[in-house]
Amino acid sequence: MANVAIRDVIKRYGSVQVMHGVDVDIEDGEFVVLVGPSGCGKSTLLRMIAGLEAISGGEIRIGDRLVNDVPPKERDIAMVFQSYALYPHKTVAENIGFPLKMAKRPKAEIAEKVNYAADILDLTKYLDRYPKALSGGQRQRVAMGRAIVRDPQVFLFDEPLSNLDAKLRVTMRVEIKELHQRLGTTIVYVTHDQIEAMTMADKIVVMRDGRVEQIGAPLDLYDDPRNVFVAGFIGSPSMNFIHGTIAGGTQGRVFRSHEGLELPLPPTAAVEGQEVTYGIRPEHISVGEGGIPVKVVVVEPTGSETQVFARSGKNLIDAIVKERIRARPGEEIGFRIDAADVRLFDRKTEQRI
Amino acid sequence: MQSNKLGWFLLAPTLVVLFFFGVIPFFYVVWLAFHQWNPFAVNPEIVFNGAANFRQLVFDQGFLASLGVTIAFVFFAVTTELIIGYALAQAFMRDFPGKAFFRTIHTLPLIMAPIIVGSIWKLMTTPSIGIIPQFLDNWFGYDLNIGQSALAAFTVTVIMDVWHWTPLVTLTMIAALVSLPPDPFEQAQIDGANKRQIFWHITLPMIRPAILATVFIRLMDALRTVDEVLMLTGGGPGSATRYLGVHIFKEVFPKTNYGYGSAVSVIVLYLTIVVCWLLFVALIAPRNKKG
Numbered sequence: 001m002a003n004v005a006i007r008d009v010i011k012r013y014g015s016v017q018v019m020h021g022v023d024v025d026i027e028d029g030e031f032v033v034l035v036g037p038s039g040c041g042k043s044t045l046l047r048m049i050a051g052l053e054a055i056s057g058g059e060i061r062i063g064d065r066l067v068n069d070v071p072p073k074e075r076d077i078a079m080v081f082q083s084y085a086l087y088p089h090k091t092v093a094e095n096i097g098f099p100l101k102m103a104k105r106p107k108a109e110i111a112e113k114v115n116y117a118a119d120i121l122d123l124t125k126y127l128d129r130y131p132k133a134l135s136g137g138q139r140q141r142v143a144m145g146r147a148i149v150r151d152p153q154v155f156l157f158d159e160p161l162s163n164l165d166a167k168l169r170v171t172m173r174v175e176i177k178e179l180h181q182r183l184g185t186t187i188v189y190v191t192h193d194q195i196e197a198m199t200m201a202d203k204i205v206v207m208r209d210g211r212v213e214q215i216g217a218p219l220d221l222y223d224d225p226r227n228v229f230v231a232g233f234i235g236s237p238s239m240n241f242i243h244g245t246i247a248g249g250t251q252g253r254v255f256r257s258h259e260g261l262e263l264p265l266p267p268t269a270a271v272e273g274q275e276v277t278y279g280i281r282p283e284h285i286s287v288g289e290g291g292i293p294v295k296v297v298v299v300e301p302t303g304s305e306t307q308v309f310a311r312s313g314k315n316l317i318d319a320i321v322k323e324r325i326r327a328r329p330g331e332e333i334g335f336r337i338d339a340a341d342v343r344l345f346d347r348k349t350e351q352r353i
Numbered sequence: 354m355q356s357n358k359l360g361w362f363l364l365a366p367t368l369v370v371l372f373f374f375g376v377i378p379f380f381y382v383v384w385l386a387f388h389q390w391n392p393f394a395v396n397p398e399i400v401f402n403g404a405a406n407f408r409q410l411v412f413d414q415g416f417l418a419s420l421g422v423t424i425a426f427v428f429f430a431v432t433t434e435l436i437i438g439y440a441l442a443q444a445f446m447r448d449f450p451g452k453a454f455f456r457t458i459h460t461l462p463l464i465m466a467p468i469i470v471g472s473i474w475k476l477m478t479t480p481s482i483g484i485i486p487q488f489l490d491n492w493f494g495y496d497l498n499i500g501q502s503a504l505a506a507f508t509v510t511v512i513m514d515v516w517h518w519t520p521l522v523t524l525t526m527i528a529a530l531v532s533l534p535p536d537p538f539e540q541a542q543i544d545g546a547n548k549r550q551i552f553w554h555i556t557l558p559m560i561r562p563a564i565l566a567t568v569f570i571r572l573m574d575a576l577r578t579v580d581e582v583l584m585l586t587g588g589g590p591g592s593a594t595r596y597l598g599v600h601i602f603k604e605v606f607p608k609t610n611y612g613y614g615s616a617v618s619v620i621v622l623y624l625t626i627v628v629c630w631l632l633f634v635a636l637i638a639p640r641n642k643k644g
């Protein structure tokens with residue numbers, strides 16, 4: 001068990017710089033989730049922590065030891081690759097037991113741990129198979145198994161559940177959480193899945209284009225996104241954004257979109273006439289009398305809730321409500337917004353105001 | 354139907370050539386193996402003599418000795434070629450200045466005809482004029498004389514074969530190594546394997562098919578080595594380097610014993626098949642069955 005400190009890390013491939021000074025502090029025993037759009041550098045960062053990729057600048061420490069030049073096998077980390085990286089010539093059992101065999105553990109102990117992992121991962125039936133005879137999800141589970149038989153300083157997971165079906169994904173999510181609680185080992189986890197990120201993380205790191213946009217607890221990021229990118233990336237479905245300016249109305253200041261739509265404002269430091277982006281989450285909009293008039297485009301009931309896409313001028317606004325709505329496309333309804341739920345961003349810098 | 358006809362039409366030239374130069378000679382040799390034929394003798398008829406050639410072969414001290422030295426020769430030559438070939442391939446996987454140049458010139462022996470290789474090595478190893486005995490004498494006071502020492506002659510033929518054919522092994526090993534996926538190697542480092550463990554547990558098993566194919570090719574080639582050795586030692590001293598190919602050559606051409614030579618050829622072919630089959634069964638088949 002150890003903390004991981006990533007300080008001003010830079011990565012260049014030849015003349016292309018893909019990592020521009022990343023700073024992340026991971027506490028001992030913390031579950032940290034890296035999120036960000038495809039190609040933002042999540043895998044690269046993970047590989048640098050693992051030692052598979054040399055870092056071009058900055059430093060990485062694992063448990064106070066500077067590991068910039070320490071080879072992977074001496075870093076005592078377990079990793080699940082995005083591509084599974086199974087040993088094609090070894091059976092499932094041999095794959096899972098490989099790290100133990102390399103550590104020269106006794107045969108009985110290896111067998112026991114392999115069986116235990118296979119049991120958790122529902123792989124017992126496949127222990128004698130070769131990877132080529134497994135489905136994508138089964139391969140992914142073998143890769144997981146190879147990590148969880150170990151007791152490393154840090155676990156690194158690169159989208160370990162991306163190929164599993166919904167049910168198995170939930171099981172595995174719980175399994176990983178439980179593993180984390182039982183061992184208390186530091187985990188760095190990459191995912192595209194909002195729910196995984198929100199439910200598993202102690203701390204989420206949002207990345208974009210080789211930079212860290214914001215670091216924080218899941219709900220902090222949800223409630224207090226620092227900029228438009230984080231606001232749009234965290235939360236599903238994503239936040240509605242409307243461009244406009246701050247205007248002085250008869251009952252105090254309001255937000256006025258370019259098409260003249262007026263929306264309520266929270267207390268804000270924004271000055272009159274400032275170009276802003278107005279953000280409101282779909283789940284913070286309710287439908288009712290006296291709201292902002294909008295025209296329904298699509299209504300999508302999922303049973304537990306209803307998603308309504310509606311148009312006001314050019315802006316398409318997305319709302320999620322608990323009640324069932326029987327509006328037809330084209331019909332006019334009212335969207336109600338509580339000013340306290342609104343997040344304002346500067347139009348140019350995209351930073352929160 | 355039409356494309357089928359066209360297929361046969363296009364294949365026909367190859368099949369005809371194969372038939373006349375491959376199939377007919379093969380059966381002809383098998384047929385000859387059961388006959389006595391000495392075309393340059395007073396009585397040049399081909400006479401059926403049943404299994405007499407094979408009976409003679411089993412009791413032929415010359416043949417048995419030849420078989421023994423051939424096995425030793427093939428074993429040492431092919432093993433050494435594999436080890437050096439793999440090491441060179443690993444070296445060529447790294448980047449160093451002049452890599453392309455060295456990789457090219459190291460394959461030069463491959464394009465030389467065996468008879469030339471034999472001649473060059475004869476020139477280099479002949480006592481009193483060869484460069485090798487000269488240096489061995491100057492540096493180590495060792496007197497290399499492949500005309501007299503059986504061990505020296507044997508060793509030199511092995512070294513010559515290694516010199517000639519290692520580049521082939523290097524090339525196939527390079528081809529195998531560059532086609533390996535990088536992931537398992539990275540994973541193995543993460544899993545705590547050191548260099549030696551990675552070699553034994555990951556690299557070797559993953560290039561095993563390529564190694565086996567190379568061994569098959571080299572085995573078959575080495576088993577029928579003739580011209581290089583004939584040129585270098587003539588099979589001597591005594592019968593120290595009288596490998597099967599040389600043995601057959603000497604039976605067939607100087608002694609003009611075509612029937613007996615054919616019988617030995619058939620046995621060599623049979624041996625080659627058996628050895629390759631054994632290797633296959635021992636090393637490839639079990640894995641396929643499990644998978």
Ligand SMILES: Nc1ncnc2c1ncn2[C@@H]1O[C@H](COP(=O)(O)OP(=O)(O)OP(=O)(O)O)[C@@H](O)[C@H]1O
Nearest residue numbers: 013016018036037038039040041042043044045082
């Ligand atoms: N060997 C390389 N040479 C040049 N650029 C590279 C190399 N490897 C990765 N990159 C670039 O680095 C960036 C980050 O890649 P990385 O694999 O870390 O993305 P990611 O965030 O894991 O994406 P995904 O979610 O799709 O897995 C990408 O823009 C990629 O094109």
Ligand SMILES: [Mg+2]
Nearest residue numbers: 042043044082
């Ligand atoms: Mg990735």
